[in-house]
Amino acid sequence: MMKAIDHALNRTTMYRLVLYYTAGLVGAAFLLGFARLVPEDPTALTFSLALILGTCWVTNRLFTEFLRIPANAESFYITALILALILPPVTAANTVGVAGLVLAAFIAIASKFLLAIGRKHIFNPVAVGVVVAALVLDRPATWWVGGNLVLLPLVLVGGLLVTRKVQRFGMVGAYVLANIVATMLTTPPDMLGMGIEQTFLYSPLLFAGFAMLTEPLTAAHGRWSRLAFGAIVGALSSPNVHFGSLYPTPEMAFLAGNLFAYAVSPKGRFKLTLLRIEKMAAGCYDFVFQSDRRPAFQAGQYLDWTLDVPNPDNRGNRRPFTIASAPSEAEVRLGVKFYHEPSAFKASLSAMQPGDVIYGSHVAGSFTLPRDPAEKLAFIAGGIGITPFRSMIQELVNREESRSIVMLYGNNKLAEVAYTELFEQATRSLGLRIVYAVVAPEAPGYDVHHGFIDEGLILREIPDWNERTFYISGPRAMVVGFREALRRLGVPRSRIRLDYFPGFA
Incomplete structure (x- = not known):
């Protein structure tokens, strides 16, 4: 029900x-x-x-x-x-x-x-x-x-x-x-x-x-x-x-x-001017903005983005999206996945040109790194749900702060995997361990797990799972499904963090 x-x-x-x-x-x-x-x-x-x-x-x-x-x-x-x-x-x-x-x-x-x-x-x-x-x-x-x-x-x-x-x-x-x-x-x-x-x-x-x-x-x-x-x-x-x-x-x-x-609470509304659009993976783009003043936020939090949409549909012209950039970066990044027949908001977003403006407000979200750097972490990301982890990992790279992190990152196709350069850098400099899971069969030679992320993959790739705090971000059904899977394994609720913002539509 x-x-x-x-x-x-x-x-x-x-x-x-x-x-x-x-x-x-x-x-x-x-x-x-x-x-x-x-x-x-x-x-x-x-x-x-x-x-x-x-x-x-x-x-x-x-x-x-x-x-x-x-x-x-x-x-x-x-x-x-x-x-x-x-x-x-x-x-x-x-x-x-x-x-x-x-x-x-x-x-x-x-x-x-x-x-x-x-x-x-x-x-x-x-x-x-x-x-x-x-x-x-x-x-x-x-x-x-x-x-x-x-x-x-x-x-x-x-x-x-x-x-x-x-x-x-x-x-x-x-x-x-x-x-x-x-x-x-x-x-x-x-x-x-x-x-x-x-x-x-x-x-x-x-x-x-x-x-x-x-x-x-x-x-x-x-x-x-x-x-x-x-x-x-x-x-x-x-x-x-x-x-x-x-x-x-x-x-x-x-x-x-x-x-x-x-x-x-965090104060103010930000005027964000588009600098450029970067293609990060198949169907995934980073919109890179210059803010009129530096937003104060923690890695993993989100903004309400308000765009001038000529004919808004039932999803409106104000949408919550994770801030994909790190707090220490000068530019503000918005990572977006585009599907066939996008909403009016995303259609207007894709039509933006350098110099166009979008407004951000209401910095919020508790999907942030723990204060204790010694706490072991496990990240599970699905599709565009990778954006809060991009923010966190970039921030750790910028601060040269090593933490014990294992990340499982799932996509339908290998071409949809985003931010690989950053993750490879974090693997070398911080000891990040990442496992790519791809559903569609790929050419041999790629070091990926073929299939969905499931309990078996968690147990195999994260043997010390019972010592880690899990962070889950992705489609709502995936997030809820993994929460229940982890609870069946015996992970207490206090060590399961879900990426939530009001409205996955």
């Missing part, structure tokens, strides 16, 4: 999934409104959504045209849909209500460009827009989507899918747990049961956690930082928490959490 779910999730991007999630909730509320199962009037909801969407579209277009930067194709739609789900729907006759929706939508989109440092916006746009509308026009959010039992199953199922897609169960769990603990500590004992019931069934808790907490650009990035971020937002979102006469609303809690996330 979970394999089928993961297969479906991996066919779309995180942003497109959130778009489907929020649009589905709006559509369900619209239909259920006719049956009076949802108190929001369908006509008012339709008018409000159209007004918010129009305002977001115009504002987004004005800023992107004026600043001449590409924006995520789904981003303003998601912002508009979340606003429509938490602000009270109004009719055209309600002039103050109309003004409130327009103001919230305008501020939400404008904040992405104006409340930004180093081209990176600091605050969750929805939270900013709602807080300003509440303060200026006294039009606060009602979070009506979170207070309806009929919509709750959709909120829960769709939200869990989003959380699985982005692999942020720890952060969302910390958020929910902190909210419950704060509620328990601030609720009289005789009302505790009712307080917990209200929290789960009639509060913004779940929707806010699924749709807003998981927004990557304003969330914390490191593992422990994400847990702390979730806990801060969750605790401050509890209805009885207050500071004197100030009772923070959920959106105010997000703003406080965003400040923490900004303080502890």
Whole structure:
């Protein structure tokens, strides 16, 4: 069951999934409104959504045209849909209500460009827009989507899918747990049961956690930082928490959490100018860029890359890719595998010419080398999943730092093997041991393993496997398959690292 779910999730991007999630909730509320199962009037909801969407579209277009930067194709739609789900729907006759929706939508989109440092916006746009509308026009959010039992199953199922897609169960769990603990500590004992019931069934808790907490650009990035971020937002979102006469609303809690996330996370957005394109193997190319400022990252981490795509498809124009270059290299490399009928993003990427620009943001990922250089490692790479290992090995070569590493690198054909010169250099200078596994039969004389990487190859080529920490990178099915294979061998979970970034599509 979970394999089928993961297969479906991996066919779309995180942003497109959130778009489907929020649009589905709006559509369900619209239909259920006719049956009076949802108190929001369908006509008012339709008018409000159209007004918010129009305002977001115009504002987004004005800023992107004026600043001449590409924006995520789904981003303003998601912002508009979340606003429509938490602000009270109004009719055209309600002039103050109309003004409130327009103001919230305008501020939400404008904040992405104006409340930004180093081209990176600091605050969750929805939270900013709602807080300003509440303060200026006294039009606060009602979070009506979170207070309806009929919509709750959709909120829960769709939200869990989003959380699985982005692999942020720890952060969302910390958020929910902190909210419950704060509620328990601030609720009289005789009302505790009712307080917990209200929290789960009639509060913004779940929707806010699924749709807003998981927004990557304003969330914390490191593992422990994400847990702390979730806990801060969750605790401050509890209805009885207050500071004197100030009772923070959920959106105010997000703003406080965003400040923490900004303080502890990598900062800024990078303007990357293409220098050249290098063919690394059959169908594999390195796009080599010059950044306007040196990105701070660890070998093995990834970036969100935003490209101006004329007609984006369902995979969008913002995609997460591993940084193939080492942190100590002056140039930034993006390693890409091209297939028949590529996505609109990859088609636009392949059409880039020297001097063209792409933007990078949100340095993230925990698929990095351990701090202890004495720790024995085993790398398993499939296809273009070699890129984080290229980054790590290049960094070790540059630092002249020898580590005990055995790497199994699998491809369909010998011609698809990339970065061989670097790996040969690392073999000579650092003692890297590498085994190439090729599925297709090759001419005799090549020193490769013919066939797939499997448990037998691991046992034969890595006799001290039980002393090593395994790093696995490649297609999602391969990564999951090797995780299970290693668990069957007896490798503990603590010594299995998976290359994860939100969206393998």
